[in-house]
Amino acid sequence: MQSILPLPTQPVKPGTSTGQQFWQSSDKTIDSYSPADGQLIARVHVSTRADYDRVIDTAKAAFLEWRQVPAPRRGEIVRQMGEQFRRYKRELGTLVSYEMGKSLQEGLGEVQEIIDICDFAVGQSRQLYGLSMHSERPAHRMFEQWHPLGVVGIISAFNFPVAVWSWNAMLAWVCGDVCVWKPSEKTPLTALACQQIIGEVLRNNNVPEGVSCLVTGGRDAGEWLANDPRVALVSATGSTRMGKAVAEAVAGRLGKYLLELGGNNAIIVSEHADLDLAIPAIVFGAVGTAGQRCTTTRRLIVQETIYDDVKNRLKNAYAQLRIGSPLDESFHVGPLIDQQAVHNYQLAVNDIRESGGRFVVEPGVVDGLGFESGCYVRPCIAEAENHWAIVQRETFAPILYLLKYTTLDDAIAQQNGVPQGLSSAIFTLNMREAERFLAVSGSDCGIANVNIGTSGAEIGGAFGGEKETGGGRESGSDAWKAYMRRQTNTVNYGTALPLAQGITFEL
Numbered sequence: 001m002q003s004i005l006p007l008p009t010q011p012v013k014p015g016t017s018t019g020q021q022f023w024q025s026s027d028k029t030i031d032s033y034s035p036a037d038g039q040l041i042a043r044v045h046v047s048t049r050a051d052y053d054r055v056i057d058t059a060k061a062a063f064l065e066w067r068q069v070p071a072p073r074r075g076e077i078v079r080q081m082g083e084q085f086r087r088y089k090r091e092l093g094t095l096v097s098y099e100m101g102k103s104l105q106e107g108l109g110e111v112q113e114i115i116d117i118c119d120f121a122v123g124q125s126r127q128l129y130g131l132s133m134h135s136e137r138p139a140h141r142m143f144e145q146w147h148p149l150g151v152v153g154i155i156s157a158f159n160f161p162v163a164v165w166s167w168n169a170m171l172a173w174v175c176g177d178v179c180v181w182k183p184s185e186k187t188p189l190t191a192l193a194c195q196q197i198i199g200e201v202l203r204n205n206n207v208p209e210g211v212s213c214l215v216t217g218g219r220d221a222g223e224w225l226a227n228d229p230r231v232a233l234v235s236a237t238g239s240t241r242m243g244k245a246v247a248e249a250v251a252g253r254l255g256k257y258l259l260e261l262g263g264n265n266a267i268i269v270s271e272h273a274d275l276d277l278a279i280p281a282i283v284f285g286a287v288g289t290a291g292q293r294c295t296t297t298r299r300l301i302v303q304e305t306i307y308d309d310v311k312n313r314l315k316n317a318y319a320q321l322r323i324g325s326p327l328d329e330s331f332h333v334g335p336l337i338d339q340q341a342v343h344n345y346q347l348a349v350n351d352i353r354e355s356g357g358r359f360v361v362e363p364g365v366v367d368g369l370g371f372e373s374g375c376y377v378r379p380c381i382a383e384a385e386n387h388w389a390i391v392q393r394e395t396f397a398p399i400l401y402l403l404k405y406t407t408l409d410d411a412i413a414q415q416n417g418v419p420q421g422l423s424s425a426i427f428t429l430n431m432r433e434a435e436r437f438l439a440v441s442g443s444d445c446g447i448a449n450v451n452i453g454t455s456g457a458e459i460g461g462a463f464g465g466e467k468e469t470g471g472g473r474e475s476g477s478d479a480w481k482a483y484m485r486r487q488t489n490t491v492n493y494g495t496a497l498p499l500a501q502g503i504t505f506e507l
């Protein structure tokens, strides 16, 4: 396949969005290959430790200016960024699809998420509210205010190479923070493209150099952020293994962290479900982005009386799936990110067989698509049991486990019976079942849906999950509070000095 985009022929240098003067020292590059066709699409310079230190110092200096800019004015700059992303939606969406391998529709959808969070953040910039409380002392006023934190480090995963950055950065900027982004080493070019897209807005508005920065590299660069006391908040998205390492490092210096980690999401299909709604939701949830979403449906917990019916309908639906280039909209399933991911898929398939699993839809690597990528695999379905070690783990591939239940209590126990707690759903038209699923004794996940699948969250709600998913919340609702520090203020406008709790202190 010919490269479909006008891509750079020289190694590209990261830096701040408005200048590149920091970036002279490293000749080491990350080579970014498209999983769609196996082509080398870019070489990106890797930041050295010296580059990193200069970036953090510049970001810290920028913070002193940026925090003084009124929040609605910061919101106006984010509004202009949203306009830029509208302008470049097709180009950036295509690049996301080409570099990461998700379908073009999903690539465009990811850019739409950036646009949506920009809109949300603009409104938020006028709503950074604190409460006021009634003081117990006469002639006193008590209230709270929210102030920005400082430098926010953003470590992102490959599967949402641009949206996750924007969920963090747009809110952090309206809150008055400055951002240093360390994108996945598997998708560096999309990150550079975002910096270029917003660079013009930053320059036009005379935003100080260092409000938006990028450092490139792998785990090392992520560890620099996690261990650096100059970084007030580390927001990290990725595997639970990575999240545990980041949490330990940041907690060791009593910094703040926000974690968005792995999921092992289930849909419960009740005998009262509308299967015409449930089947497409299950298939989209299980095979969308080739099973590489944190919210991918990995487990299907089906009531025993409809189990065979659901199994047969899924077999039929999977038989119609077309696997091929993500850039061709006639295909439903694109590639995995790289050959290591294909290897992990194969290991999981072996593990399922060894555990006694039976494939209802057979797995396999797909060849003969006309290009060299080697990253395409067949979405598969296996009958399994919830307690198996392989079912308890998140395998980042399109493997769906079929589990059976008798009572709703049993279904909820299976749904909750994994270490992760991101997204969950029930399909039922029975109001009592739906409410029990959402009640305190129901789903233990950060997201619990009724009659929609596990993936495809909206910007307006807080996004994140419990247990090994890390407990963080991003995007909508009051997620902005994670990017600010709360200050309680008491002002005495009277002529006496009454102490709290009725204490007297005579001099």
Ligand code: NAD
Pocket: 155, 156, 157, 158, 159, 160, 164, 182, 183, 184, 185, 217, 218, 219, 221, 222, 223, 226, 237, 238, 239, 240, 241, 242, 243, 245, 246, 259, 260, 261, 262, 263, 293, 294, 295, 394, 396, 422, 464, 465, 469
């Ligand atoms: P990963 O953990 O391999 O890498 C994620 C990022 O962390 C990369 O930028 C990487 O360089 C960096 N990193 C790795 N080790 C590090 C360390 N010790 N210290 C600091 N940084 C480190 O994950 P991935 O393969 O890119 O992404 C897939 C994973 O991300 C899945 O588990 C998926 O569920 C999860 N994810 C979660 C969410 C969510 O919102 N909950 C969203 C997207 C992806």
